[in-house]
Amino acid sequence: VLRYFALAAELAELVMAAPLGPVDEPAPVFVPIAPGELRGAGSEHR
Amino acid sequence: MTAAAPSPVAARLLAGSAAGIADAVRAHTVTATAMVRASLDRIGATDGVVNAFTDRTAYRALTRAAALDVALAEGDAATAALPLLGVPFAVKNLFDVAGITTRAGSKIERDKPPAARDGPLVARLERAGAVLVGALNMDEYAYGFTTENSHDGSTRNPHDPARVAGGSSGGSAAAIAAAQVPLTLGSDTNGSIRVPASLCGVFGLKPTYGRLPRNGSYPFVASLDHLGPFARSAHDLALAYDAIQGFDGDDPACVDRPVEATAATIGERIEGLRIAVLGGYFHEHADAVARAAVARVAQSLGAHRTVSLPQVERARAAAFLITNAEGAQLHLRDLRTRAADFEPLSRDRFLAGALLPAAWPLQAQRLRRWFALRAAELFRDHDVLLAPATPCVAPAIGSEWIEFGGRRLPARPSLGLLTQPISFIGLPVCAVPVWGCHETMPIGVQVIAAPWREDLALRVAHHLQVAGVARAPVAAIGQPA
Secondary structure: OHHHHHHHHHHHHHHHOOOOOOOOOOOOOOOOOOHHHHHHOOOOOO | OOOOOOOHHHHHHHOOOHHHHHHHHHOOOOOHHHHHHHHHHHHHHHHHHHOOEEEEOHHHHHHHHHHHHHHHHOOOHHHHOOOOOOOEEEEEOOEOEEOEOOOOOOOHHHHOOOEOOOOHHHHHHHHOOOEEEEEEOOOHHHOOOOOOOOOOOOOEEOOEEEEEOOOOOHHHHHHHHOOOOOEEEEEEOOOOOHHHHHHHOOEEEEOOOOOOOOOOEOOOOOOOOEEEEEEOOHHHHHHHHHHHOOOOOOOOOOOOOOOOOOHHHOOOOOOOOOEEEEOOHHHHOOOHHHHHHHHHHHHHHOOOEEEOOOOHHHHHHHHHHHHHHHHHHHOHHHHHHOHHHOOHHHHHHHHHHHOOOOHHHHHHHHHHHHHHHHHHHHHOOOOEEEEEOOOOOOOEOOOOEEEEOOEEEEHHHHOOOOOHHHHOOOOOEEEEEEOOOOOOOOEEEEEEEOOOOHHHHHHHHHHHHHOOOOOOOOOOOOOOO
16 A cells, blocks of 8 residues: 555656646536436436 | 357357458358357357456347347348347446446455446447347456456466456457457556557557446546447447447436447548657657557558657656546445455555545646647647557566566556556547567557547558558467467
């Protein structure tokens, strides 16, 4: 576990040093769900 | 249903293509039942070595094949027109199969009830005439690149059983290389289709993220998971891919796009396509064999230009962190209460992931969009990019390290070094197998296209196969080398 965490921490250094600005939004975009769209809301187990 | 003598015609067809099988069944040269029997016989004869299958659905398959044969005998035109008529296929055991527990390579899920229905992709393949014969081995919860699974045993590489098959869809690739079936489905979060395709010497397609619905399959990392097919030809991949396309709102990541068929245009010319080799990181993290395979493919395609994506190492690191954190989150409850029931290799990865600070995967998701924008800029001037699929050929089972270019890297996570940055931003990729760069083993090359252009990746893969540069021979299991 510690060896794997150390690998993750080493890679995190790279990621955290990325020169991102405030306008660099995250990739996943939350999509609001209207009642009529509930079939695709994914509340059931896939 | 009684046992019948094996059909030599069916056995020969099984070692060929899915398209060839469908044509032969359509022409009444062989029955769907004989094809299923040939597949089950081949699995019985070879799986003691390969260990690709965890479940066999013989009764279901023979029942389904018999129904197809009856419909054909009655002259049913709709059945005769099915593109995958009588083609035996199998799926990674994270796909829902009615009546079988979806275990995702784990011990823990075995306690759960069987799936009530087939997942959408399984159902779509059967609607296209294919016949499910079983489920396939994988790394536990898809977290690995080697299919070393202590619950079900390691899947062995059909071309050299002392070596890994790759993972996490190792059973899916090995079953193709061993000619147990001509068509399988797997999943790819960080390379789990492309890595085993490379190491087992078969074709694999990872479509664009969001193209195929993933409901009816056990998730690993929802924000990165893809599903896709394996086969021994690019044309078979296209037939399968065309059959499984289509929007399904039950997967919130599935994008509502029309079916964009690829098989009919796969033979179109590639002249005019702007093809380049991805250099930099992709060159530096490949050994001489992997580099030679890319060079051979590039030469065949007349691709003389080398281009670079910026910050690839960071992109790979970000994919690693998202996977580690999001994958662990899914299993937190079981990690607390049933840690001893996990495969030790997966458990350690999940436990480490449970410890990551939230800032790391959040920053990684921001980097993901930045990196996707850089790739989109590169695709303004290029149609297809080439890169090695794995840094090296299949290592021996149990290997802790791989070494090349004076570097010593941990084997299991490093097999995905070259696939992770590409799936991170959801690009469609066809992995094509190349032989002759290593003395005995194949290695894969990634044919990468812009989002939603699976047709281009498949067309180039098909061209390479027709040119003899890419090929997927059946492994000589049990025969002298």
